[in-house]
Amino acid sequence: MNRFASRKQEIAGRFSQAAAHYADFAALQQAIADVLLQDFQPQGVVLDAGCGRGRESRLLLQQAAIAKVVALDIAPAMLEGLPASERLQPLLGDMEAVPLPDASVAAVFSNFAMQWAESREKLAAEMFRVLQAGGELRASVPGPASLQALRDSGLHINHFASPADWERALQQAGFHDCQFQRRDFTLHFATVRELLQALQGIGAGTTDERRDNHLLGRRWLQQVSAALEARRQPQGLPLQYDVIFMRAVR
Secondary structure (H helix, E strand, C coil), X not given: CCHHHHHHHHHXXXXXXHHHHHHHHCHHHHHHHHHHHCCCCCCEEEEEECCCCCHHHHHHCCCCCEEEEEEEECCHHHHCCCCCECCEEEEECECCECCCCCCXXXXXXXXXXXXHCCCHXXXXXXHHHHEEEEEEEEEEEEXXXXXXXXXXXXXXXXXXXXXXXXXXXXXXXXXXXXXXEEEEEEEEECCHHHHHHHHHXXXXXXXXXXXXXXXXXXXXXXXXXXXXXXXXXXXXXXXXXXXXXXXXXX
């Protein structure tokens, strides 16, 4: 098994483990999704790429002009519990190899999921392939400044791509009219353990490097706790994301 296949299996496994309690820790993702949904009114079939527990899929179904939502996720447990509906199609699969025909969807929606791709270029090409001509991709991803306090504390945090990185991938795939906006989102926690549990609770325990200091170890936890406590605000310990909102047309 190659490294990429192994990492994909790890991602699927971790998000499946997190599925049962995902909603308990996903307040920030939901707030980001609500911004992403603003003024998004496609018609026809919509692909929700990286749908998680399907909250946004269900919100999309409230729009009468949407004929069907295809809820795609790599983690089987995330798809469990989606309501049975002729207008909602759960689909187990990888965003970099979408099990759908060419030009089969009118729009793609993806909230805080595309950062898990091994290749932005391959992902962009797949989104372009499944979209119909004139179809819109609307997505959110963490930007480079996300989780800086955790990175500074000694916790390994994966690199997050910049808007320029995403724009290159999208344009290479054939997208045009690419638009990007950035916005900060912050949650606060009473303790370091609660903050780290929130990260684990949304499945964000997968890294590209060895696990010698990854969310475990008493000595390491003491080091991280001291670094984070130095940043404590009146509201609590901050968990901050630099969020990139993107729109592109096929």
